Amino acid sequence: MKNSHVVVVGGGVVGVTLGCVLSRFLNVTVYDRDDQRIQRWLLCSPPFYEPGLAELVDGSSVAFTSSANCLDSADIVILCINYSVESDLRDTLHLISSECTTKSHRIIVDKSTLPLNTSQRIKHFFNNHHSHFDILSIPEFLSQGTAIRDCLSPSRVLIGCDTSESGIAAQNTLIDVYAQWVPRSKILTQNIWSTELSKLASNALLAQRISSINSFTAICDATNANIGQLTQSLATDTRIGSDYLHPSVGFGGSCFEKDLKMLIYLCESLDLVLVAEYWKGVLAMNDYQLQRFVRRVQDTINGVEHPHVAVLGLSFKKDTGDVRLSPSVRIIKDLLAQHNTVRFTVCDPAVTEMQTMNEFDGCKRVHYCHGIAEAVNQSHCLLLLTNWPEYHTQIDWTAVYDSMHEPRWVLDGHSIVDVEKLISLGFNVYQVGH
Numbered sequence: 001m002k003n004s005h006v007v008v009v010g011g012g013v014v015g016v017t018l019g020c021v022l023s024r025f026l027n028v029t030v031y032d033r034d035d036q037r038i039q040r041w042l043l044c045s046p047p048f049y050e051p052g053l054a055e056l057v058d059g060s061s062v063a064f065t066s067s068a069n070c071l072d073s074a075d076i077v078i079l080c081i082n083y084s085v086e087s088d089l090r091d092t093l094h095l096i097s098s099e100c101t102t103k104s105h106r107i108i109v110d111k112s113t114l115p116l117n118t119s120q121r122i123k124h125f126f127n128n129h130h131s132h133f134d135i136l137s138i139p140e141f142l143s144q145g146t147a148i149r150d151c152l153s154p155s156r157v158l159i160g161c162d163t164s165e166s167g168i169a170a171q172n173t174l175i176d177v178y179a180q181w182v183p184r185s186k187i188l189t190q191n192i193w194s195t196e197l198s199k200l201a202s203n204a205l206l207a208q209r210i211s212s213i214n215s216f217t218a219i220c221d222a223t224n225a226n227i228g229q230l231t232q233s234l235a236t237d238t239r240i241g242s243d244y245l246h247p248s249v250g251f252g253g254s255c256f257e258k259d260l261k262m263l264i265y266l267c268e269s270l271d272l273v274l275v276a277e278y279w280k281g282v283l284a285m286n287d288y289q290l291q292r293f294v295r296r297v298q299d300t301i302n303g304v305e306h307p308h309v310a311v312l313g314l315s316f317k318k319d320t321g322d323v324r325l326s327p328s329v330r331i332i333k334d335l336l337a338q339h340n341t342v343r344f345t346v347c348d349p350a351v352t353e354m355q356t357m358n359e360f361d362g363c364k365r366v367h368y369c370h371g372i373a374e375a376v377n378q379s380h381c382l383l384l385l386t387n388w389p390e391y392h393t394q395i396d397w398t399a400v401y402d403s404m405h406e407p408r409w410v411l412d413g414h415s416i417v418d419v420e421k422l423i424s425l426g427f428n429v430y431q432v433g434h
C-alpha cells in the first residue's frame, strides 16, 4: 500500500483537502480537467477561499495536473467531482476507462455526492468495459470553512462496498488507508446503498432542523415570542441540542438543496409520494423564509427615492468565499428584479470583486466595496447576511449611523446583533424571529 499511487479526480475543496491529507502516507496526484484551476493550485494561490488550505497545499507533496494520463499509473482513483448532468458522469467514466489500460486491477472510490445508486452504475459501466475495478462508496461529510479540521478528525468514515471477495478486499485496503489518521472505531463498513443514503439523510436532517427553526421565526414574527428565548429553551433539552438550530434567512450552499432534490427524486422514483412531499416541505420552508426577508426589505425601502441598500456578506456562510446558491445572492437578485431603482453596495471579506461582478453579470446597480464603512456610506438600509459573528462585532455602529441616510434600517438575517443596542442608537431594526 505504501507505494500505491492515488489519483484524486476533482480539484475542489473536497479533492484537494483529502489529497493533501492522503499525501502524508501515499503518493497522490490531484487531476482536474479545468487547467486554470490546476494552475492556481500549482502557484499555491487557491482558486477559492478555504481557511488554511493554501498552507496545507504548500507543505504537501501532492502533484497537480490537468493531464488525464496520470490516471494510468493509479492504483486507487478517488472521484471528488461535482455532478451536473448524466452525460458528464459517463464522459468521466469513459475517460478513466480509456486512460487506465496497463494495470489489471484498481480501486475506484466514489466520494462525490451523486444520485443514489451511482456507485452501482459505475460498477456496471466498468464490468461492461471488461475492466476489473472494485467500486467503493466513501461519502464526504466535511463542511466548507472547516474542511481541514473535518477531514483530519471526521465524526465517522463510511466505507461501502459490495459483498464480493474483491469488494471486501478493496474495502479493507481503504480501511487501512483511513486508519492511518482516523481511529478504527470511527470507520464503519456498510453496503453501498446504506453509505449513499446516509450521506443524503445527514444533509436532509441538518437542513430540516434549519427549516424547522426558521418556521418558528415566522411564528415569533407574528407574536410576542422571541426566537432567541425559544432556541435557548430548546438547547437545554439534551435530546434536542443546539446544533443547526440557528435562525437565518435560510440555508444556502452547493450541498443542502442539491442533496435534498436528489432525495426527493429518489423517493419519487420509488413511488414514495408522501415521503417525497415531506422532504419537499423542507425546501419550501427555505424558500418561504427567504421570501419573507425579501418582503421585509421591500417594506423598508418603499417610498424611498433611489434606495441604496448595503449588504454585509455575499457568500453562503462564514469562512468561505463560495457564493453558490447563497441566500444573499438570491435576495439581491430578487430585489433587483422587483425594484427598478434600488442599488446595492456589497462587502464580504472572502469574496472578490470579480466574483461579485460575475454573479450579477456586471449589473451596474451592484457595487463591490472593500470594507463596511465604504459599503454603508449614504445607504438607507443595511442587510446583515453573514453568520460570521466576529465580523459583526467589528462594526462601529455610531459611525455607521452617521454615514447612513433615513430611514436607517438594519435587517439582521442571522439573528446576531444586539437589537436593543441598535434601537437605542436610533436605528430601525428587524431581526429574524426577534
Ligand SMILES: NC(=O)c1ccc[n+]([C@@H]2O[C@H](COP(=O)([O-])OP(=O)(O)OC[C@H]3O[C@@H](n4cnc5c(N)ncnc54)[C@H](O)[C@@H]3O)[C@@H](O)[C@H]2O)c1
Residues within 6 Å of the ligand: 009, 010, 011, 012, 013, 014, 015, 031, 032, 033, 034, 037, 080, 081, 082, 083, 088, 091, 092, 111, 112, 113, 114, 140, 141, 142, 143, 144, 254, 255
Ligand atoms: N463542498 C463541500 O462542502 C462538500 C462536502 C461533502 C461532499 N461534497 C461533494 O463532493 C463533490 C466535490 O465537491 P467540491 O465542493 O469539492 O466540488 P467543486 O465543484 O468545487 O470541484 C469539483 C471539481 O471537479 C472537477 N471535475 C468535474 N468533472 C471532472 C472530470 N470529469 N475530470 C476532471 N475533473 C472534473 C471540476 O472541474 C471542479 O474543479 C461534490 O459531489 C459535492 O457534492 C462537497
Ligand SMILES: O=c1ccn([C@@H]2O[C@H](COP(=O)(O)OP(=O)(O)O[C@H]3O[C@H](CO)[C@@H](O)[C@H](O)[C@H]3O)[C@@H](O)[C@H]2O)c(=O)[nH]1
Residues within 6 Å of the ligand: 113, 140, 141, 142, 143, 144, 145, 203, 206, 210, 243, 244, 245, 246, 247, 248, 249, 250, 251, 252, 253, 254, 255, 256, 259, 316, 317, 387
Ligand atoms: O444553524 C444553522 C446552521 C447552518 N445554517 C446555514 O446552512 C447552510 C449550510 O451550512 P453548513 O452545513 O455549515 O455548510 P456546508 O459546507 O454546506 O456543509 C454541509 O454540506 C456538506 C456537503 O454535503 C456536508 O458534507 C456537511 O456535512 C454539511 O454540514 C449555510 O447557508 C448556513 O448559513 C443555518 O441557517 N443555521
